[in-house]
Amino acid sequence: MTEIRQHAKRATIRGVASAAGVSIATVSRVLNGRPDVAPNTREAVLRAVREQGFSTNRNARALSGGRTGLVGVTLPLVEQAYFGVILSGASEALYEQDMRVVLCPTLHQHDREVTLLDRLMRGTTDGAVLMLPEESSAELKALQRDFPFVVVDPRVALEEGIPVVSAAHAAGARAATEHLLSLGHRRIAAITGPPDWIACTERINGYHGALAAAGVMPDPALVAVSDFRNGPVTATAATKLLDLPDPPTAIFAFNDNVAIGVMRAARDRGLRVPEDLSVVGFDDSEQAEIVFPTLTTVRQPLAEMGRMAVSLLLRLLENQRVDALRIQLATKLVVRDSTAPALVRR
């Protein structure tokens, strides 16, 4: 029980070098796939590497000017499935390049100066993927001066030159609204998230666009605000809409949580979904298939966004010329059971 834990010393490049009878420089060259090594030397080195079970010390490599092989990922809530999926995409893409993700949960501590964010990573990571960052466009621009990163799903519009990957919010919202219109709905309400988030304004645009194209006059009373969560705020918003003198026959919620909240609120007041009220969500989260009725929603290619962010970042790191700094991934309407033709109003 008094055993003192003494971890085996790991093989170093010097050990490999002497075992292979070459210099450490040569070993390094072999390890990094440099071309200027004679085939049999290379072979000998590789053999020694294998025998010693050697693997290069990332810290030393990083220190000596190279790469860390680590990229930071900041996200608001790790446990939210939404971010989990993006994270998973990013992580896999990185893994394929033998790189790793360092998690940096931003526990809403934007109180400190900006440098907080970058300090977290500098020297430790080669770059970062910022999910839904709280920083302003200007702050990010400043950070960009000395740290490569890409933003996934920005909160606010970011100025030119900041790499961004996001979903086609407007198109998705438009598709959702058109779907509802095609079912005969005319009074179509929307419940947005935080109104200053660009995702929301774009979705509103799509919603308005579809309405306008169908010759339906948008009614400001039909737009409510919630907090993207299935909670009291959503319940209030839903109630407000359903209490309208001329209530909507369909509600387009800007994410699935809210849509599910709406369905509950509807049920609570005796409305049947989709017979009396059609509901559409956004995200296509795992929940969407599980609720009853299953939810018609707009799928965001979350994992793909993660992968895309990584591949963009990687190109940035290689200092490759990147011409497309802003990537929008297509969204897709998934029709399930929560939408149905509008009842003819009598």
Next chain:
Amino acid sequence: MTEIRQHAKRATIRGVASAAGVSIATVSRVLNGRPDVAPNTREAVLRAVREQGFSTNRNARALSGGRTGLVGVTLPLVEQAYFGVILSGASEALYEQDMRVVLCPTLHQHDREVTLLDRLMRGTTDGAVLMLPEESSAELKALQRDFPFVVVDPRVALEEGIPVVSAAHAAGARAATEHLLSLGHRRIAAITGPPDWIACTERINGYHGALAAAGVMPDPALVAVSDFRNGPVTATAATKLLDLPDPPTAIFAFNDNVAIGVMRAARDRGLRVPEDLSVVGFDDSEQAEIVFPTLTTVRQPLAEMGRMAVSLLLRLLENQRVDALRIQLATKLVVRDSTAPALVRR
């Protein structure tokens, strides 16, 4: 557009030292909170640190014998909410210590030799949290010789000496079964996950224990196997049970996914939940509150497990004597709408 990205050079310990008029050794001491520094020297150093916006290079620190400040977390699927929550707990706990999580998704590539796993981390991380690892007890034991880690929710029974944190599976299962029994159910079926997983065998134990205590003879026909997912396998298992000549009046599914699958299967054959069939899950995932009817289930303290794993690991790293190597966190039955008194069989 041809701008060559040149990141600002970051401040080093030497810069700080000369600015403060001391040696680098002193700066290092201050930074590491060593006691043997005169108060005003310390003050001067800290001022210089602040002025230069210095933060220590983790790689250099790690290289020169210290700690990385990084701990690896391996998990099967990042996107699964289940792991996301544990991860979130671990990540926060680490964050509070100014440490970070390095994600190591194990994409089921257990093909390579064990060393794969450890090689991934050695030198890069100080230790690891292994979630649901695929490695055998022996493999882990070997790894333990030179790498500190703690296992969360092991797949198989792990030999003495390997630090483990898990949930009280047996107690949870027992509570769930007792709940069903107290509602008058006597034919209570169970749908397990992979039967060799310790979580499942323990839950089976709890289930059998409760049955026995109530004087109910366990019927092997009432135990089905699924894969922890809400998919065809679960559907088959549910069908098998419900097709029994003397079918169960309650089904205890060993996780929420399966429970939800069971509810669907029941609905599909015209059974009402909970009137005709009570269903209990395990996990208390986000879904449990969302489905209709809401799911009675056993809550696992997922986030807490993550935090606990970290605090255990941290103590291991400090080489503190750790007397409780195996931690079981209590589970808790959450009663919702998917369970109801058994119908009197006629």
Next chain:
DNA sequence: GTAAGTTCTGTAACCGTTTCCGGTGATAGT
């Protein structure tokens, strides 16, 4: 006033890589 402590600080040797630069042989060109 000196010896012995204390308390603080500086010097320098690492940690394990990468990479610049220069050196060796061998081959080719004249």
Next chain:
DNA sequence: ACTATCACCGGAAACGGTTACAGAACTTAC
């Protein structure tokens, strides 16, 4: 035979910290 070229390899200087050790300054005890 002499040099230019080339492919390959080694020496050694970084990289930015930590820390053992020794030295300086300052007390304290006699």
